[in-house]
Amino acid sequence: MCGTEVVALLQTLLSFTDTVAAGVRRGMHECRYQFRWHRWNCSFSQPPAFTDTAGLQVTPEMAYVQAISAAGVVHVVAKNCSSGHIDNCRCDETHDGRRVGVNWNWGGCSDDIRFGVSICKTFMDAVEPNKDARAAVYLHNTEAGRRAVRRTLRLMCKCHGVSGSCTTSTCWLQLAQLRSVGNFLKKRHARAVKVDFQNGVMQQQTNTKWYRRKQPIKVTDLLYVTPAPDYCWLNGTQRTLGRHCVRPAKGAGGTSYERRSCRVLCRACGLDVSETQVMVETGCHCRFHWCCAVRCAHRLECFSSSLLSVLASISGDGPVSSRCQRLWGEPGTIECRESNTFHLCLVFV
Amino acid sequence: MAEGVVLETLSNRKLVYLTMSLLLLQITFYLIGGLIAPAPTNVQNILGTKCLDTGGGRAWTKWHYSRGEGRCEFVDEFNDPRIMMDHISTNEIVFVFQFPTPRGGHELDMSRWFQNIISVLQLDVEYNPDVQFDDNPVITMDARLGYKNKHDNHSDWTEIARSTEIRDLKCNLAKRELGQPIECDLLPFFELGSCHHDYYLINIRLPVDEKRMMNTGIGVLNNIYMIAIHPNGGFSKVWLSLKTCLFPTMLAVLIWFWHRVVQLPRPSNLLERMLLALGLTMAFLNLPVEWFTLWIYMPYMLLFSDIRQGIFHTVLLSFWIIFTGEHMMDQVQRNRLVLYWKHLGAVAFGCICLFVFELCERGVQLTNPFYSIWATTSGSKLGYAFVILASVAACVYFVFLCVMVGRALINIYSKRSLLATMSKARRKYYKGLIYRFNFLMMMTVVCAAITVIFFIIGQVSEGQWKWNENSLEYNSAFLTGVYGMWNVYVCCLLILYAPSHKTKAVITGRFPLHHKHVICAITLCHQNVVLEKEIWFR
Numbered sequence: 001m002c003g004t005e006v007v008a009l010l011q012t013l014l015s016f017t018d019t020v021a022a023g024v025r026r027g028m029h030e031c032r033y034q035f036r037w038h039r040w041n042c043s044f045s046q047p048p049a050f051t052d053t054a055g056l057q058v059t060p061e062m063a064y065v066q067a068i069s070a071a072g073v074v075h076v077v078a079k080n081c082s083s084g085h086i087d088n089c090r091c092d093e094t095h096d097g098r099r100v101g102v103n104w105n106w107g108g109c110s111d112d113i114r115f116g117v118s119i120c121k122t123f124m125d126a127v128e129p130n131k132d133a134r135a136a137v138y139l140h141n142t143e144a145g146r147r148a149v150r151r152t153l154r155l156m157c158k159c160h161g162v163s164g165s166c167t168t169s170t171c172w173l174q175l176a177q178l179r180s181v182g183n184f185l186k187k188r189h190a191r192a193v194k195v196d197f198q199n200g201v202m203q204q205q206t207n208t209k210w211y212r213r214k215q216p217i218k219v220t221d222l223l224y225v226t227p228a229p230d231y232c233w234l235n236g237t238q239r240t241l242g243r244h245c246v247r248p249a250k251g252a253g254g255t256s257y258e259r260r261s262c263r264v265l266c267r268a269c270g271l272d273v274s275e276t277q278v279m280v281e282t283g284c285h286c287r288f289h290w291c292c293a294v295r296c297a298h299r300l301e302c303f304s305s306s307l308l309s310v311l312a313s314i315s316g317d318g319p320v321s322s323r324c325q326r327l328w329g330e331p332g333t334i335e336c337r338e339s340n341t342f343h344l345c346l347v348f349v
Numbered sequence: 350m351a352e353g354v355v356l357e358t359l360s361n362r363k364l365v366y367l368t369m370s371l372l373l374l375q376i377t378f379y380l381i382g383g384l385i386a387p388a389p390t391n392v393q394n395i396l397g398t399k400c401l402d403t404g405g406g407r408a409w410t411k412w413h414y415s416r417g418e419g420r421c422e423f424v425d426e427f428n429d430p431r432i433m434m435d436h437i438s439t440n441e442i443v444f445v446f447q448f449p450t451p452r453g454g455h456e457l458d459m460s461r462w463f464q465n466i467i468s469v470l471q472l473d474v475e476y477n478p479d480v481q482f483d484d485n486p487v488i489t490m491d492a493r494l495g496y497k498n499k500h501d502n503h504s505d506w507t508e509i510a511r512s513t514e515i516r517d518l519k520c521n522l523a524k525r526e527l528g529q530p531i532e533c534d535l536l537p538f539f540e541l542g543s544c545h546h547d548y549y550l551i552n553i554r555l556p557v558d559e560k561r562m563m564n565t566g567i568g569v570l571n572n573i574y575m576i577a578i579h580p581n582g583g584f585s586k587v588w589l590s591l592k593t594c595l596f597p598t599m600l601a602v603l604i605w606f607w608h609r610v611v612q613l614p615r616p617s618n619l620l621e622r623m624l625l626a627l628g629l630t631m632a633f634l635n636l637p638v639e640w641f642t643l644w645i646y647m648p649y650m651l652l653f654s655d656i657r658q659g660i661f662h663t664v665l666l667s668f669w670i671i672f673t674g675e676h677m678m679d680q681v682q683r684n685r686l687v688l689y690w691k692h693l694g695a696v697a698f699g700c701i702c703l704f705v706f707e708l709c710e711r712g713v714q715l716t717n718p719f720y721s722i723w724a725t726t727s728g729s730k731l732g733y734a735f736v737i738l739a740s741v742a743a744c745v746y747f748v749f750l751c752v753m754v755g756r757a758l759i760n761i762y763s764k765r766s767l768l769a770t771m772s773k774a775r776r777k778y779y780k781g782l783i784y785r786f787n788f789l790m791m792m793t794v795v796c797a798a799i800t801v802i803f804f805i806i807g808q809v810s811e812g813q814w815k816w817n818e819n820s821l822e823y824n825s826a827f828l829t830g831v832y833g834m835w836n837v838y839v840c841c842l843l844i845l846y847a848p849s850h851k852t853k854a855v856i857t858g859r860f861p862l863h864h865k866h867v868i869c870a871i872t873l874c875h876q877n878v879v880l881e882k883e884i885w886f887r
Contacts, residue, residue, distance in 0.1 A: 012454075033528060082396035082574065084416055084450035091452040105460045106583035108391025109452055156535060158578055160390075160467050162655050167804070168828070170578050172392040177473050177530040177571065255526055288480040289439045289557050290570040291427045 012088050013122060019080055020073050020123045027072025027145075030182040031065055037257040039231035039240050039265060058134060059229065060192040063141045063222040064185060070124050070145030071181045077116035078175055089115050113153065113175060117146050133197040137223045147220045148184045152176040185222070192222040232269035238347075240265045245273065245343045266345035274346040356845035367844075371837050378591075378833025383826030386587040390578050391463075397444035397553070397573040398423045401437055407556050409493050409511060413443045414550055416456075417503035421445060427571070439557040439564070446551040446575045458499060458547035461643050462582035465651055466549070468538040473572040474520060474531040482531070483566030486518040491554040492719055494539060496546035506550050509541075512719040518567060531568055535576070539718040540711070542651035543642060544579060551575060584825055589639050591829060595836050596635040603628040606843045613848055619684045620675045623668050624846055630664045631839040633657060652711040656704070663700045667693055670750060677757045692749045699742030706735035796838050803827050 031042040040061050058066075081089035091109040124142050153173040161167030195217070217223065231239055245261035266273045359367070400413045400421035413421040421443070424431060431437070449457040459466075476482065491513050495506040520533040553573065557564045580588075607625060610617045617625075634657050642650055670692045675684070686693070706722075709731065713720045722732040768776060807827050 079396055079572075082394050082450065083398055084395070084447060085398070087451035087456070088454040089450075089452055091457075104449075104452065104457050104582075105462065106586075107387030107581050108393075111392070111394065154532070156471065156576070158467065158469050158535065158576070160578065162658050168389070168824070169808075170390040170392060172394065172576065174394070174471055174574070174576075177475070179475070179528060179530050183529075255524075287559075288477070288569075290480065290555060290564060290567050291439055291442055292432050292437065 012090075015086070015088055016077065016119055016123070019077055019086060020119065023073030023076035023120075024069045025072070026076050026178060027069035028065070030072065030178050031068050033179070034064075034068075034182045034186045035061075037245070037255075037261040037264070039269065040228075041243070057226040058137050058141075058224050059226050060189055060222065060224045061228060063137070063192055063224045064189045066138055066141040067145030067148065067185050067188070067222055068182060070120050070142035071149050071185065072178065073120040073124060074113065074116040074146055074149045075175065075178050075181065077119045078112040081112035081115055082175075090118075111173065113149065113173065117149075120146055134225065136197075137195065137225055140217075140219075140221075140223050144188065144220050144222055145181075145185065148181050148188070149175075151220065152180045152184050188220060188222045192224050193217055194227065195223050195225060238269065238271070240269045240345050241271060241347065243345045245345065247343055262343055262345075266343075269345070271345040271347060274344045275342075354846045355849045358849040359845070371841060375830070375834055375837055378837075379826045379830035381587060381591065381833075382829030383822055386822060386825040386829065387581045387583040388822050389580060389584045389824050389828055391581045393448055393450070393577040393579075395446045395448050395450060395575045395577065397446050397575060399425075399427070400443045400445045401431070401435075402441050402443050403435065403437070404441070407440060407491055407554060409491075409552070412493075412495060412504065412506040412550060413445050413552050414503070414506065415445045415447050416451070419504050427569075439555060442554070444551075444553040444555075444573050446553075448549055448575075448577055459544050459549065459579075460582045461545060462585045463544040463579040464585055464639065464642060465579060466539075466541040466544050467578045468540070468551075469576050469578075470536040470538045471574040471576060472518070472533050472536070472570060473574070474518075474533055474567065475569040475571055476522065476525060476529045476531055477527055477569045478525075480569050481566045482522065482568040486520065486567045488516050488518050488536070488567055489556065489563045490514045490516070491556060492539075493552045494541075494718060495550045495552075497548045497550065499547045510539075510716075510718050512717050514719045514724065516724050520568075537721045537723065538575065540651065540714050541718050542648040542711070542715070543646055545642075545646045545648075549577075585639070587825075587829065589637055591833070592635050592637040592639070595833075596632060596637060599628065599632040599635055599836065599840065602840050602843050603632060606847045609847045609850075618675075619671060619686060620846070621848075623671050624843060627664050627668050627839055628843050630661045631836060634661045635836070648715055652707065652715065655707055655711060659700055659703060659707070663696055666696045666746065670696070670746075670753070673750065673753045673757060677753065677760060692746065692753075695742050695745040695749060699739045699746065702735050702739040702742065706732065706739070709735070792838065792841065796834055799834060800831050803831065 028042065035042040042061075042065070077086075077089075080086045089112060091104055120142070125139055154176055155171055156174045157169045157171040159166035159169045161169070233239065243265050245265045246258050247262055248258055262273045265271075398415035398421070400415065400423045402413060402421070415421060415423060423445075449459060451457060472488075474482075491511075493511040494509045496509060497506050516536045518533055518536070520531050522531050523529070555564050555567075555570070559565055603625070606628065610621050610625075638653070639650070641647060647653075667689075670689060671686075674689060674692075710720075710722045713722075722728040804827070807824060
């Protein structure tokens with residue numbers, strides 16, 4: 001490779017830094033959705049630094065974060081290439097990153113997901129400087145994230161033979177929504193594998209409490225080193241204090257996570273479920289269409305002041321008025337008041 | 350066939366040589382497709398850009414494009430605060446697909462070698478309890494298709510078509526939970542019979558009209574992907590070269606064949622005329638008119654090539670009927686097309702049904718590329734009616750062929766007992782005749798079987814998509830191989846069934862049929878029907 005080529009390659013890579021950052025953000029957004037009814041709600045005191053794994057405790061949750069971030073990068077790069085907003089996605093990326101002598105006019109371009117995977121590897125794996133156990137786990141988890149994207153791809157086929165018949169058809173892999181990838185990895189998180197290292201060789205610990213595994217580690221498994229801490233109490237503070245949980249009405253459905261949320265978040269952590277009638281000002285004639293809410297008059301979501309003072313004392317948040325959030329609406333239109341029941345985890349008084 | 354044909358007089362050694370050379374030719378056809386050509390089609394997966402057309406109604410006043418000077422304002426996601434702040438309504442959102450998308454820092458352009466473009470839509474739908482999701486959701490799209498060429502300005506888009514299209518969404522709602530994805534089937538979008546321009550642009554609006562329940566029950570739509578499928582340039586080049594080579598070859602064989610027929614002291618018989626027709630349709634199929642698409646705008650090419658293939662299939666099916674009929678060992682003097690009116694009627698009826706269907710689908714697409722007969726309920730009923738009628742005709746054809754073959758079978762058994770009483774020379778002659786005849790029939794069966802087997806392998810292998818690609822392009826090999834095979838088959842028939850100069854013996858009877866031949870014919874005909882059938886129900 002001569003000098004100019006290296007420069008060109010570096011320029012190409014540098015132009016992807018924003019996209020990669022957006023991918024990690026998308027991954028974290030997905031993480032917060034997936035863990036919204038968990039004691040650990042994917043919040044960090046500071047954003048996790050992926051490049052420095054030295055001091056990192058790889059818990060099952062951190063394994064999920066590593067995987068979903070990698071998946072988010074693949075996803076966002078592939079999507080941005082498909083939309084044409086990035087103009088230097090490569091045309092001829094093969095599965096092992098090797099360039100082959102095909103061009104657009106002769107054989108078309110390879111799909112964008114492949115390119116996303118290679119960008120993800122470049123940015124998330126190659127920067128890992130360490131060669132220790134944590135690095136190995138990190139590399140495994142990011143690979144699991146990329147595999148999750150692959151495993152959730154949907155095979156689509158279109159017939160286009162004579163008169164639209166199926167004598168010939170073309171198939172391709174369609175990127176699933178990131179939510180599907182998140183769901184896939186969430187299942188892997190539930191049976192993450194604890195590994196330890198003996199003489200530098202990764203070995204799985206078989207005496208895990210939840211899931212006794214017989215088969216060897218698969219490439220889509222999430223690996224962790226440190227068992228999950230007690231997320232009720234972390235660093236001496238009660239982490240789930242002030243979290244909100246739901247009690248779906250009987251027959252209203254809701255997922256098992258939703259139904260269990262008050263028990264898991266409040267009672268199991270030694271907190272009481274406080275049922276509070278909260279005044280919510282909201283536009284009641286809202287109409288939702290496929291893209292967005294339309295014709296929604298006015299909506300103010302407020303907590304009652306007594307509750308707010310409690311919440312403020314817990315979290316040490318700013319002024320009370322910041323809890324009132326104007327979401328959307330046209331001024332001067334009808335406002336209506338609705339009373340909603342909120343469930344919050346509070347210390348019993 | 351009083352004079353005998355080349356097949357009867359050919360020595361075994363020559364026959365072996367001929368077979369070997371044809372086999373080699375056949376393998377070459379497969380290798381050309383498998384090693385030289387790229388995959389037959391290329392898939393471009395284009396994510397729609399969500400452009401904001403503030404103040405825009407449903408009228409198409411201007412083009413919205415996502416790249417180049419004067420590009421539209423767009424948002425990445427619908428939860429973008431601007432949507433709420435500026436009160437963007439559904440009618441003000443335009444999905445923009447501008448393709449081809451740039452690669453490696455360069456703006457790519459569509460080549461005329463791409464021949465045609467077929468497009469489908471994939472919707473990313475999400476469940477939200479606040480947004481209605483109907484049991485049988487229907488989506489209404491205002492779509493507009495335009496093109497631009499290399500030296501045009503950024504905004505110089507020219508319209509090809511615009512239309513308001515209604516499509517049924519077939520979705521699988523697994524979990525009724527906030528934010529869970531809903532998997533929907535592909536929507537047929539448009540088909541362009543010609544890829545004549547450099548850049549294409551699609552604008553789609555999904556207008557909401559609550560009074561008419563338009564687009565009110567489609568859930569939350571996150572993204573629209575447009576998948577554009579077109580033949581690869583490399584494949585078109587290989588394919589067209591193949592046709593360009595095959596056309597003069599077929600023409601030469603045809604001239605040689607007809608020259609021999611004309612030289613005969615008697616007028617040509619039905620089978621010879623039928624062979625001529627088969628050769629002519631094959632030559633017509635080989636005619637490389639696609640060369641003109643490189644210079645001339647020919648949007649009717651999809652329709653034209655379908656019709657060409659249809660004519661070939663019609664003649665091939667008729668040929669098999671007449672071939673069996675003319676070799677039936679009863680004493681009826683046939684040799685007239687009118688006598689086969691029932692059988693040919695079935696073929697003609699089936700083919701006319703398909704032709705009308707073709708006109709309804711691809712014919713209408715000439716004026717409106719977004720049109721699909723399957724999009725509306727009444728249209729799909731009509732479509733199914735044509736397909737069912739064609740299938741009925743195919744079944745009738747199958748029954749007729751079976752009856753004919755059955756009668757031939759009976760005749761063979763009655764004639765077979767007479768074989769022992771014949772003179773030695775005559776018996777030897779008959780046996781040789783049966784052997785060579787079987788040889789050719791075996792070829793027919795092998796051709797049909799290979800087509801079916803390779804077709805099935807192709808379908809199965811596509812179902813098990815591998816992430817890692819392989820170096821052999823199976824689909825291209827299938828297409829060039831099968832195409833070459835039927836060319837070889839027709840050539841073979843023309844050569845081996847041409848009148849021979851050598852024959853001295855005069856046979857007054859007809860060809861005796863061996864039962865193997867009959868079994869072959871049944872299998873063949875059955876496979877044929879299977880082929881016809883599996884086409885239509887996808």
